[in-house]
Amino acid sequence: MSTIDIDNMGVDDVGTNVNLNTTQQPTANQPPQECIFCAIVSGKIPAKIVDSNNYFVAFLDIQPKAVGHIVIVPKRHVMIMDQMTDEEQASYDMILKNLILKQRSALGATGYTIISSNGGSSGQSVPHFSVHLIPTYSKTQVELPIMGLIQPQKVPEFVMDDVQKKLQGGASALAATGYGGQ
Numbered sequence: 034m035s036t037i038d039i040d041n042m043g044v045d046d047v048g049t050n051v052n053l054n055t056t057q058q059p060t061a062n063q064p065p066q067e068c069i070f071c072a073i074v075s076g077k078i079p080a081k082i083v084d085s086n087n088y089f090v091a092f093l094d095i096q097p098k099a100v101g102h103i104v105i106v107p108k109r110h111v112m113i114m115d116q117m118t119d120e121e122q123a124s125y126d127m128i129l130k131n132l133i134l135k136q137r138s139a140l141g142a143t144g145y146t147i148i149s150s151n152g153g154s155s156g157q158s159v160p161h162f163s164v165h166l167i168p169t170y171s172k173t174q175v176e177l178p179i180m181g182l183i184q185p186q187k188v189p190e191f192v193m194d195d196v197q198k199k200l201q202g203g204a205s206a207l208a209a210t211g212y213g214g215q
């Protein structure tokens with residue numbers, strides 16, 4: 034199955050539960066045989082490619098949330114965004130912006146929503162970094178109020194203060210809490 038469906042991010046498209054626990058040391062980014070996005074990058078699975086550069090490929094989602102819904106994936110089997118090299122990150126920024134401009138100029142999009150789930154706790158279903166770039170078209174109404182769909186959590190003020198201190202402390206402070214990864 035090669036669907037890329039943000040509504041079913043909890044369902045693993047490759048048919049097995051993939052452990053994306055990012056606190057574990059990543060294995061050398063060896064693509065699993067059945068990685069859908071690697072198969073699209075290599076051309077084994079056909080896709081409607083709309084753009085590519087040195088490090089990224091962009092194609093139309095086969096279950097689009099809007100006309101012109103694009104999925105952007107790195108050519109290398111990178112599981113999550115922060116595993117990308119600086120070159121890949123820069124390349125991502127360029128292809129993303131280029132596609133946003135194309136959605137606006139060629140399709141008449143008036144806005145866009147960017148969605149990317151990273152890690153098992155986010156509900157990422159395919160263990161290969163991907164970004165959904167979904168154009169919106171209405172001038173008069175909100176078409177994809179994605180942040181409104183995510184229910185807010187009640188976080189006590191003292192926890193907010195603690196979190197603020199930890200984040201201001203940078204990577205070393207985060208590592209001490211267990212969120213730093215390595």
Ligand SMILES: [Zn+2]
Nearest residue numbers: 068071110161
């Ligand atoms: Zn892959």
